[in-house]
Amino acid sequence: MPSLHPLLSGFAPIWALTGIGYLVGRTRLLGPHAETVLNRFVFHVAMPAGLFLLISRTPLGRFANPSMLAFMAGTAVATGLGLLAGHLFFRREPGELAIGAMASGYVNSANLGIPVTMQVLGDASFVGPVMLFQILLVTPAVLAVLDGGAAGRRALLTLPLRNPILLAAALGAVVSATGLHLPAELTRSGDLLGGAGVPTALIALGMSLHNRPSADGRSPGDRPLGERPFGDHSSEGRSRRAEVGLTVAVKTLVQPLVALAVAGPLLHLPPHQLLTVVLFSALPTAQNVYTYAREYGQGAVLARDTVLWSTLVSMATLSVISWALGPA
Template sequence: MLLAYFNALLPVIFCAGLGLALARNSTLLDSPSLSRLVTTIGLPALILSALLGMETPVWAVSETLMAILGVLAISAVVGAIGLKLAGLEVRGYLSMLVNPNTGNLGIPLVFSLLGEEALIHAVVISTTVQISHFTLGVWLLSGAFSLKTILSNVSIVTLVIGLAWVATDLHTPAALVRTVDLLAGMTIPVMLLLLGRSLATINLHELGRIRVIAGLSIGRVILGLGAALAVVMLLPLEPIVAKTLLIQASMPVAVISYLLASHYGGPKDDVAAVILLSMPVSLLAVFGILQFF
């Protein structure tokens, strides 16, 4: 099991590390168009590819949606209570604790560990968490909510269209499937390279707050994993859905949390430190999940 875990993890770590090295030593990843390429073409293509190729019925995806919504709700309530007890600002830290990195890290990791069968569930979870970033996250940090941001998100629109297409059992031309698969193939490697680039740009200033940072890092993983375990015990989930949910919920703090904190005047230095420190904690949790589930 240990060898299989590292064999699956190595490509993920290598690609992210390559992105970090390229960001520090070259300009290959400097173009902001790369991020737009992934969000407007790559991720929607990955969503369609996963939906069109899935062998599980549509109700299994709705089950996944219910499960991740449960995880987010439990995490939000418990996280808010924990932050209050710790004397930390709910506004600045709650979204970071609730919304993990299910995209750049979670999707590739689930794909490497569980295979293509789990990909659709990982994508549904990631898209839901993305919605949470731009609802709960933006609302907490800015004090405002924008429905327009949600409705204009290409991944969300693609997921809705794809689910409707699959649910109606419409015929999909083979040429269209191959085209979507071809576009989707670029997404996971580029996402990992961009993750490495994002980590290279993080500037750590306040490592003197190591106890707070360590507590938040461990808390993020424990909160997500605990909420996912509660949902798995309450709902009759398929084993592949349960494993995907547990892994995705145990991911570290998302890089987008740092970007939102920077944009809206949140505690960006603490968030940056927690992103890095929560990664090894998350990978240890994932290893435990594979051992016991």
């Protein structure tokens, strides 16, 4: 049975880097446009490099296993509920709906999934299939909605060529499928560049807690905390808190419960696989969601607050799951 301390240690880098980002934003150390520049660096440079190498090294056949069926079922229900809630209760526009749905079901599989599952299971091999599923299926669907709203329906035909995330994923899939071996110099450079993505995204996330984004056409729901504090008692503030709370509840409670129901009673997975699927489904919202939201100016505050609050709540839910389903 894992102790609480090893589980929490996986969260330490997230809070540390987010806190550093907040201090950088508060002191204006990098200037007024640093958050925008850092987000663009992550979206256009670091993240594509990391995704390309990750997918190119991962056999695409790893999709084909029963555990992934349970994980995909949890993701489908969570994202569907996020989409439905945003439409029925909060009247979000299509781009914001896409971000809300993604925030409800897109797990932090890399920089939290790896340390948490290594502590609990001693094995992080499930990270690969989960990342492939999210990168190759979930992300393109969300970016297609975001890009379509920004550029029109015709532009969707050329979306993979214009969007660096999708282009990197597609090229990585081609390399993986064909078994090509990339030069060592290229992979080492890509590893260094891709490794900068997660810490830079967390720094930018922290900066967003203080910085005021410039007026660029964002919806009123994307005003920063400085203008619309979380304790704001206006009807708009209450609506925002309700939306964040509902999204966090779907992400940290509903998604793992659906995965548990499918993996257990329906698929009868053995205990080790059952624990793996439920743990991954209970991981908090990935900071990638905020990166996409900020890049397209859609639902950035919802994404940011969901990342932060789901990360905090998941420290408790992951501990409960490891205690309830882990080996005696």
